[in-house]
Amino acid sequence: MKTSKLTSSGPRSWSDLVPLQVLVPILSTVVALGIGLLIIAATGGSVTEAIEAFWDGMAGSDYNIGASLNRAISLGLVGLGFIFANRANLTNVGGEGQLAIGGMIATAVALHGAGSLPFGLAFLVPLAAGAIAGGVWGGLAGFLKAKRGTNEVISTLLLSFIALPIVYWSVESFHLLRKPITDLSSLPESPEIPDPTKLPLLFPDNGSPLHIGLLLAVLAVVVVWLVLKHSTLGLRLKAVGLNETASRRAGLRTSFYIILAMVVSGGLGGLGGAIMILGQQFYLTSDFSSGYGFDGLVVGLLSRGSAVGVVIGALLFGFLRSGSINMEITAHVPSAVVLICQGLIVIFIAGSAIFTNRKANR
Amino acid sequence: MALLELSGLTKRFGSFTALDNISLGIERGEVHCLLGENGAGKSTLCNLIFGVHKPDAGTMQLGGTPLHPRGPAEAIERGIVMVHQHFSLVPNMSVAENLMLGRAKAVLKPQDIIVRMGQLAAEYGLQVDPNVLIEDLSVGERQRVEIIKCLLGDPQLLVLDEPTAVLQPDEIDALLDICRQLTVRGKSVILVTHKLGEIGRVADRTTVLRQGKIIETVAMEGADIRSLVRSMVGRDVQSAGSVLAATVDMEEEAAAHPAAGHASDANGAPLVPEATGQAALRLSDLVYRDADGVIKLDGVNLSVNPGEIVGVAGVEGNGQTELGWILAGLASPASGSIFVGGRNLDGCTPQQITEAGVGIVPEDRHAVACIKELSLAENLFLGSINKFSRFGLLDKSARRKAAETMMREFDVRASSSDVPMSGLSGGNQQKAVLARELSLDPLLFLLAAQPTRGLDVGAIEAVYGRIRAARDTGLGVLLISSELEELMAVSDRIVVIYRGKLVGELKAGSFSREAIGSMMSGHEHV
Structure with a gap:
């Protein structure tokens, strides 16, 4: 028993798996898209038209590339948040709620005063407010976990179901964020945020909507990577996640680290929500988060704890989403087909873990 | 014709050869002990016989017909049963x-x-x-x-994998009796153990394994236990006297101490010795209730002086575990006080306790002492990683150097400081924990709870050596153990705990198994 344990769980560097780790996502995506095309063909759609529309939507123009990247930014931030909490063995499935709350608070701050701030503070302050709001939302679950042992999977999920109606309420209520009704077509949504609070574009001349959120996201990737891989904080989070009692004995304040992990995790999600509003949507609607939090969660899950993996996953899902939207509009292929493909990718990648792990254990 | 005939069995895990060309016969009606250090291949051999693993080479025969179990179910069908260390x-x-x-x-x-x-x-x-x-x-x-x-x-053959590791002394006796009973009825028993005393009492023959090879198979009649230790460890064990006393409960060793058990007090009055300066540890009226309100520690008064090892004897479950948790700062007493070097530690966090100069070798190595998924270096500096922090980033090369120094100093054997703790043998894990705790600065008091549990003779010797050396530099040590022989070999003083109360005390030279045993079982002392 002892000897077999020794050898089967011995040290094994990830580098042994790298070829597979690159190969598997690519193959998964190709196969999943192939199945998607089969479905389109089987339901009588035009495959060539669909591919054309799909490609056009993803990367057909500077505008579309920019829009795809903008989508990837928010997905990536939620994904980063997921792997950050996961380092402490916490599973934050509440990205959707944290993103929604972050977007709502960012809107509120942008509408009420931030517009007149100088030196870029006009958009930085709402972004910070959104991140803090998301952090509080995530931190709530962390607090419950640390003090009461509440399972964070349940609490983050339920907190999402509280967050979404709050956002709905805020755009329904004139006392809160709803814009005044000016004509019959006035929808329940907030007024547009002031121009100074909108994120500056990176390439204002070529019509790309890509904004400086990209730089923030890259910065976040580097910081999260450093913290998780090379910092004392990352090691402490890992220790607390692996064995709370031993960590406590070693003098770590375990409750603090659990709450911190959830605050940072939620904060990254909240930042993602704020960037969605300030970067491209410019006003709050009740359903602006539209599944980005859950897609971001999938990005985090598939990355297996690696910040680089989050970048790849966020790009993949960001571009897929853009393509599917365009495909639906121009080729009249339901975007559900792309959702099916996304689901297949998840199943393939997650399922491949069984084989790669088994191979590694041999 | 032996009941079970193994010939040329070899088992590899990756590049590691766990068993190398094992040939062995198990007779009908014998108790055959497998002796060896951790990692010698005992459990692997059992798992081959029981069909958990398949051999890479070699054959097995049971009752004259070939045995190739593809799983435990087939082994059971053939009349082979196994009791694992962990119950199912x-x-x-x-x-x-x-x-x-x-x-x-x-x-x-x-x-x-x-x-x-x-x-x-x-x-x-x-x-x-x-x-x-x-x-x-x-x-x-x-x-x-x-x-x-x-x-x-x-069944025809019963395989017991370290069955006594979890048992109390009287339960061990009962188990060994059952083994003998089985052989009387013609069944064979394979008993894996590294407790030499049990072998002397129950085995007909013993096979010593080392690094996957059979060193020798000896009939136990007239065998020399010391020579078994030598073949098991591969060298003469230093200070063989005390180690043997701890692992071999040979009667002459116990009898060497005059049976003049003297319990200073059985009426509940404090057992605090005359104060000589500041005690390394002083417990005053310590009371602990568990989550259900059951009293687990009932007014414990105890002093440990600098340069003294105080052993706590008792049947497990009489409050030792709770005492360990309280001293480690993982549980808070209902009332009473703890002083270390004169400083009151009531309500202190584990970190404050560490800073006050308390080293803890906890009873449960895997749950409390270390994080087995983390590397050796990470475990060695779990509580002190700030030493290697530059602007929050970890200086891994400095930590590796410090870890290697510590590994040399404390003889922790691992291929590098980066291997996960789970890849170390139990003995090396424990040495690493000791290294970490004994390297604390300041260090006034050490709690060692069941420090040699599950370790082999070589590692036990090393642990005792460390604890004694620390004592000799003026450290006060509280040794909680369920092994009487260990307590008698190492302690300067033994207190006996029974149902959360200290019921007796004996000084070195007057230790007697009988006296301690009777106090442990709640009887008034002799």
């Missing part, structure tokens, strides 16, 4: 229900099981109430249920 019982089901699991076909017949249990009770003295829930049984009783489960099908 469902805690919230009754004994009879557990025995029916995996055996019942279509219709449950509890009466049949109860009748069969009655037979086994009559034959081997294996008494267990069939209707009681497993979770209400002691560890020893649970093991008895495991053995009954094995015997239901009337």
